[in-house]
Amino acid sequence: MRAPEGSSDTTATASVPTVPTVRPVIQVRGLTMSYGGVGVLHGIDLDIHRGEVFALLGPNGAGKTTTVEILEGFRRRSAGEVRVLGADPERGDDAWRGRIGLVLQSWRDHRRWRVAELLTHFATYYPDPRDPDELLALVGLTGQAGRQVDRLSGGQRRRLDVALGIVGRPELLFLDEPTTGFDPEARHEFHVLVERLARDEGVTVLLTTHDLVEAERLADRIAMLVGGRIRACGTPAELARRAAAQAEVRWTADDGTPRRERTEDPSRLVWELHRDADGPIPGLEVRRPTLEDTYLHMVHREDDGLDGTAAGTGAGAGAGEAQAA
């Protein structure tokens, strides 16, 4: 994964040396939300920096949509402080809107329009739009330029949504379950596109997804939102390490039978195995705890009603990042 320049420490504002006093693109402190007295978000803290791909992961009903829609300026929060691109989203004006791109999953608009026509039209709203033809090539829709929008496949439609989302050169891009219904190839191309936007153009991306593989593949950092709280936040590797699950070591014994053992310290076990065998170990395999293990652990813990100790794992706390640095 690509790391932000300098350090991955969230608290280190000096990580972008050219702009010493850079503020996070998204800054959230103590965000709470309740509908009719029922709490949905219980004090979210987030710092998302320029050029970062940040994934918000969580089961249905965890508060992902609510969080993102507050950041997008679609909902009023109950309490807390939210700054997105330096402004309060509840007071975001047109100029602010123009710096944000949005890719939602349920868009079925402008069905009668032709692909290139739609993109060219939306370019006229922005002061410095991307070239529609280059954009079509970027999202791989050059061949569909003259096609009517409602004749596109699901994946093509979503790529068009991405093109519409970035036609105004946004600094911040919200992606809502972007690859639902994609075939593996389309998904791969989409991932390459998102990486290119973040790496080459410094676009900040906030991705909401159920898809752990996608989060792991794309995100610099992941926050796991469960029950209206951020249960863990860090790089995919850190989160995986934080899992309660142990690593699993598999190998083939001298008599040819497959063996497996769970351990906290796989390195030690492998060393011991090598020492005992005094040579190569056939079929040796070390399986690290995965992001999925962490995720399921978090969700499971919530189901049990145990309030996990989120202290130190909260976003912006920097504890996890410090370990990685």
Next chain:
Amino acid sequence: MRGTPMTNEVSHRPARSARSARRHWRAGFLRGGIELRHLLRNPKEMSGHLSNVVVAMLVAAYVGDDVPGTGVPMAHLVIAGFAAYLLFQIGLVNLPQMLVTEREEGVLLRLRVTPGGIPAYLVAKCLLVVVVAVGTVVLLLGATALLLDGPLPDGPGGWLTLLWVTTLGLLAVVPLGAALGAVLPNPREALALIMLPVMGLLVTSGTVFPITSLPVPVQQVASVFPLKWMAQGLRAALLPDAAQAAEAAGAWELPLVALVLTVWAVLGFLLAIPLLRRAARRESGSRLTARHRAAVRSGAAST
């Protein structure tokens, strides 16, 4: 869209906002042009508008007599009435239906998150409605004048009346239609909710036969709504003064036509602005998803 200026680093200078306003107007006109092109290319919608004209012509060709008590052909009264009805329908049926559909598909949300999107949308819709309305009326009057010896305004005064009644009539119904489009639930129910009262007004407003042949209480109810006055105004523009004998008051009552239509226009604007603003503000991704799910459940949309 809230127009409140921001209190942070992106506050803009007047020159920049003038430039962006120009860009939004341009986007609106471009959008209107593109939507018009799509309409002209869509056989289903075009045939809808054209069949209205054809029905009007068939009815006009069918009625043979004169308007009772005048020497004016009944066909002329019917054509003037239909012209009023077509304007009324474009504002109060076609426009709300278009708005509700586009709301459901997410057009409104897309434009809400695009800088200047909502103003451009309104500019485009106004352009579209005006072009369609004027086009339909011109087609109706032109075709009936050529084929059925239909009525045309007599002298500059008549043309002027035609112009102002059409303009004021559109101003009376278009904002009202926009307000309806902002509150109606979904395209399927919207049509059902709108069509019944519209048809009722078509029959009771004296558009296709003299209003004096209706019971007085019905006339009084119809007088509250704009269609009666639009039709009366267009009759004033298109029919000779002798036809005034068939009016309820025995006169064209043009000042009253102007007054009632102006009141509706003001009322419509007062309703439409907050309702449209609220509709745009309420759009969000999760609402769009919820609406789509509901539409799929009711079997009205594909996934």
